[in-house]
Amino acid sequence: MADVELIADRDVALAMLGNVHAILPDIASRAVACEEARVVPVENMRALRDAGFLGGFKPVQYGGIEAAPGVMFQAASDIATVCASTAWVAQLMAVHAHAIAYYDPRLQEEIWGSDQDALVGSSVAPIGKVEPVEGGYRLSGRYNWSSGCDHASWLLLGGYLAGPEPGQRLHALFAVPRSDFEIIDTWFAAALKGTGSKDIVVDDIFVPHYRVETMLALGTGTARGYGTHRGDIFTLPFQSIFASGFSAVAFGIARAALDHYKNRLAGRVRAYTGAQVALSPPAFMHLAHAHHEITAARAILEDEWRAFEEQAKSREQAEMDTVIRWRTMLPYVTKLCVSAVDELMAASGGGAILDSSPLQRCFRDVHGAAAHAVCDYDIALQIAGRHLIGAEPDPNLL
Structure with a gap:
């Protein structure tokens, strides 16, 4: 049964790759408009959603396909041949779902429970001011380079947590809903013009514990949601x-x-x-x-x-x-x-x-x-x- 499931999963992923190839001419036709608008066109994101790419790393439980990384990155490379800005944003949105699958199931349900198409962006540099409080943290800061943030319902924002050793700091990612962050249009760039990599501002927002994971935990199988999903990619x-x-x-x-x-x-x-x-x-x-x-x-x-x-x-x-x-x-x-x-x-x-x-x-x-x-x-x-x-x-x- 495991072999059958693996073959089925690969077939779905390869079908997604074929779907992406079919929409490349349309994405190419909007490449100049993407640069001029300084943001990936909604039409591109919708087409990549319908093709299955944006859900490539998302758990099957929430409508994803749990594709092998090689298939996903081949698709991203193919998209980049016609519009690098679209590829940059789309692969990031897809990749962030892989991280969310390691978070507490409560956060997964908050993000995808009522909207399986919800996208997660980021600004991962740990520049936020973090204050521990009862039940979680207060987070403030101005973040840069949040590619595709206009399309995101949630963001993963970086900050430091105190580690178990004296003076140790652990890079953590705080999941923040759209209602808690402001987008500042600062994206006037010479390259990847269409990525809309704008600034993000959060002002003393509350982030509960279950919406926070350290990069260490996300990389070592110790995050709260590790093991929630059976797909091989979630190891x-x-x-x-x-x-x-x-x-x-x-x-x-x-x-x-x-x-x-x-x-x-x-x-x-x-x-x-x-x-x-x-x-x-x-x-x-x-x-x-x-x-x-x-x-x-x-x-x-x-x-x-x-x-x-x-x-x-x-x-x-x-x-x-x-x-x-x-x-x-x-x-x-x-x-x-x-x-x-x-x-x-x-x-x-x-x-x-x-x-x-x-x-x-x-x-x-x-x-x-x-x-x-x-x-x-x-x-x-x-x-x-x-x-x-x-x-x-x-x-x-x-």
């Missing part, structure tokens, strides 16, 4: 799933840039000489080099996605070696994607900087993706290096 550390979506988006952007470059190369003629650029060795050498980098990125991603699935099927907690590999190899994928897009952009001539050129959007967006904290390769190198020499983890490294 994986939330942090690893959360961090993986960004590399998938960067990969999709790089794939799009490669296609745009090839299309541009086929018809490009040098203005001063009339020479066909496609016949110039440097032009197709740049194409080949970017192709190799993107192929390497694909190989790494697919290997890590398989590792996610194998780990989930084992239903055991991931060992530190595995968690560190996920945390540090995926930023390397983003680095490869940035390098490939940079090379293609530099080899494309002056026409590539025009607003009408899709390459300039790829160039801007891949650098925007790489700017996220979990994509910082310098940080990843420090985390990996310390682990490789057997040093204790540095709590100051995310």
